Amino acid sequence: xxxxxxxxxxxxxxxxxxxxSCAASGGTFSNYxxxxxxxxxxxxxxxxxxxxxxxxxxxxADSVKGRxxxxxxNAKNTVYLQMNSLEPEDTAIYYCAADFSGxxxxxxxxxxxxxWGQGTRVTVSS
Numbered sequence: 305x306x307x308x309x310x311x312x313x314x315x316x317x318x319x320x321x322x323x324x325s326c327a328a329s330g331g332t333f334s335n336y337x338x339x340x341x342x343x344x345x346x347x348x349x350x351x352x353x354x355x356x357x358x359x360x361x362x363x364x365a366d367s368v369k370g371r372x373x374x375x376x377x378n379a380k381n382t383v384y385l386q387m388n389s390l391e392p393e394d395t396a397i398y399y400c401a402a403d404f405s406g407x408x409x410x411x412x413x414x415x416x417x418x419x420w421g422q423g424t425r426v427t428v429s430s
Contacts, residue, residue, distance in 0.1 A: 306331040306419040308400050313424030316390055320428070324385040326400030326421055333381040334358075337403040337410045339417060340374060340385045342396035342426075352398070353385060354410030363410045367393075390428045397423040 312324040326338070339354035353374035354363045362374050373386040383400055401417035403410070411417075 306336075306402055308402060308419055308421035310398065310400050310421045310424040313398060313426045315427045315429065318391055318428055318430050320390050321386070321388045322390065322426060324387065324398055324400075324424060324426075326383045326385075328381045328383070328402065331402075333376075334378040335404070336418075337405075338374075338376060338383040339401045339403060339410060339412075340383075340398060341401060341414060342394075342398045343423075344393070344396040349399070349414060351412035351414065354403075354412060355383065356408060356410050361408070361410060363412060365412070387426070390426075392428045392430045395426060395428050397425050399423045 307329045310326045316322055340352040341349050342352050343349040351365050355374045355376055359376045371389045376383040400421045402419040403417045
């Protein structure tokens with residue numbers, strides 16, 4: 305059983321930065337692709353970013369491309385989401401997720417992910 309725990313959320317002013325972390329336990333971290341999703345208030349969950357097992361391949365939603373960076377440290381069993389130039393529209397609960405499927409490419413499809421964290425709240429004030 306894989307457990308994922310997010311941290312690093314909080315309140316930040318527009319234009320600011322935050323770095324989210326997601327620590328994994330209970331499995332071999334380098335065996336699964338990782339993704340970040342978010343759920344804004346009153347809206348459905350949406351894809352943010354994903355990364356391959358080695359970290360060599362990444363994939364971003366258009367809304368965050370150029371502002372957010374996903375990375376991973378397989379030695380620390382942790383995936384990160386560096387968020388810069390934050391906007392009020394980035395306000396959401398952010399979730400990390402693990403994908404055990406055999407494909408190489410990271411995916412933006414939530415149903416492909418097997419394990420999810422509890423989420424960390426990010427609030428961006430204007």
